[in-house]
Amino acid sequence: MIHLLNGDALHEKLTVDGAIYIFREALCDGPVLYSGPDDLWSLRQSFMVTNYGADAKEYAERTMMEFEAFLSAAALAESIQLWFEWDLFCQVNLWYIVSRLRQHGITGKIHWIQPPGEAGWGGFGPAKSITGVEMVAWTHVLVPEALDYFERLWSAYASTDPADWQIFSQAPPEPFSKLKPVLVAETDRRNGSVELHRLTDDLIRKYGKNGFVPAFREFSKDHGYYGFGDLQFKSLWDQRIPVSG
Numbered sequence: 561m562i563h564l565l566n567g568d569a570l571h572e573k574l575t576v577d578g579a580i581y582i583f584r585e586a587l588c589d590g591p592v593l594y595s596g597p598d599d600l601w602s603l604r605q606s607f608m609v610t611n612y613g614a615d616a617k618e619y620a621e622r623t624m625m626e627f628e629a630f631l632s633a634a635a636l637a638e639s640i641q642l643w644f645e646w647d648l649f650c651q652v653n654l655w656y657i658v659s660r661l662r663q664h665g666i667t668g669k670i671h672w673i674q675p676p677g678e679a680g681w682g683g684f685g686p687a688k689s690i691t692g693v694e695m696v697a698w699t700h701v702l703v704p705e706a707l708d709y710f711e712r713l714w715s716a717y718a719s720t721d722p723a724d725w726q727i728f729s730q731a732p733p734e735p736f737s738k739l740k741p742v743l744v745a746e747t748d749r750r751n752g753s754v755e756l757h758r759l760t761d762d763l764i765r766k767y768g769k770n771g772f773v774p775a776f777r778e779f780s781k782d783h784g785y786y787g788f789g790d791l792q793f794k795s796l797w798d799q800r801i802p803v804s805g
Contacts, residue, residue, distance in 0.1 A: 561577060561578035561579075561637065561638070561639045561640075561641065562578050562579045562580075562581065562630070562633050562634060562637045562639075562640055562641065563576065563578055563579070563580045563581065563641040563642075563643060564581050564582075564583055564630055564640070564641070564642050564643065564657065565580065565581070565582050565583065565643045566583055566643060566644045566645070566649075566650050566653055566654075567582065567583070567584065568582055568584070569685075570643060570684050570690075573684070573687055573688065573689050573690050574689075574690050575689065575690070575691045575692070576641075576690070576691065576692050576695055577692065578639075578641070579633060581626055581627070581629065581630035581633070582622075582626060583623075583626075583627060583630075583653055583657065584622055584623045584626065585604065585623055585627075585653060586649060586653075586789070586791075586792060587604075587652045587653050587656055588648050588649050588651075588652040588653075588746075588787075588792075589792050589795075590604070590607040590608075590611065591603055591604075591607060592604075592656075592717065592718045593718060593720060597660070601620075601623075601624045604619075604623075605619050605620065605623075605624070611795070612791060627660075631660060631661070631664055634661060634664070634666050634668065635664060635666060637668045638668045638669065639668055639669050639671065640661070640666065640668050640669065640670045640671065641671050641673050641695070641699070642654060642657060642658075642670065642671065642672050642673065642702075643673045643684070644672065644673075644674075645674075645675055645681075645683035645684065645787065646674070646675075646681070646683070646738050646739065646742065646785070647681055647683065647742060647784060647785050647786060647787025648742045648745055648746060648785060648786050648787050649786065649787030649788060649789065649792070650683070650787055651713075651739065651742055651787075652714075652717060654672070654710060655710045655711070655713045655714035655717060656714050656718075658670070658702070658707055658710040658711055658714065659710070659711045659714040659715070662707060662711055669701060670701075670702045670707065671699045671700065671701055671702065672699075672700045672702050672706075673695060673698050673699055673700075674698050674700055675687075675698065676694075676697075676698060680784065681784025681785055681787070682784065683787075700735075706736075709732075709733065709736065712728050713728055713729070715728075716728035716729065717746070722750065725746075725747070725750060726747075729743040729746065729747055730743075741785040742785050745783075745785055745786055756786075756796070757800060759779065759783060760779075760796055760797060760800045760804070761800055761803070761804040763775040763778060763779060764797070764800060764801060764804040765804060769801050769804075772793075772794060772797055775797070776790055776793050776794075776797075779793060780793075
């Protein structure tokens with residue numbers, strides 16, 4: 561059994577059997593158009609260094625090499641546990657990971673560990689600790705039809721043809737109806753982020769340009785389907801200050 565977590569925060573809460581790997585990326589932020597895995601890593605490394613001041617060597621070791629090590633382990637694993645939430649931030653990463661697993665012809669069972677329904681968009685955040693008991697309760701086997709759906713979503717997300725996203729981002733099939741606001745939010749981003757900008761501008765006017773902390777807290781509470789971390793929202797916040805009036 562192996563596990564892949566979306567970021568480091570969850571690792572401290574887990575007490576489960578099996579090797580644990582971390583996916584340290586935010587594919588919902590920045591470019592993803594590429595012709596192959598190596599091209600994507602090069603593209604993302606450059607973006608992270610330029611926009612977030614990441615260290616290129618550290619990115620290579622903690623993101624690129626970590627994920628490739630996970631893929632190698634997955635090729636031998638009987639059971640693969642993907643710990644990802646429902647929001648846009650997590651979902652884009654999950655779509656990509658499923659796509660890569662299928663490209664590698666992984667034969668082990670792929671499971672999606674979902675946060676409990678009562679957590680809402682808070683995901684795994686409210687949980688103080690997570691043991692194998694909770695993991696079993698939150699585990700959902702990703703059947704071939706679900707894997708197909710996620711793989712198509714990634715292809716549409718990374719496509720250069722806007723029509724691809726329109727085709728595959730319509731009303732999600734069961735059991736993925738919770739993705740509807742996520743897909744709507746991404747469609748808005750592709751159409752100029754009109755709604756996202758309005759929400760941000762309203763918060764700037766409410767809290768003032770120096771009120772990022774309470775604004776981010778409110779945005780996360782009311783629009784958790786974006787799943788933005790503070791870095792992603794701060795970038796958006798700074799862009800909107802000059803135009804928010």
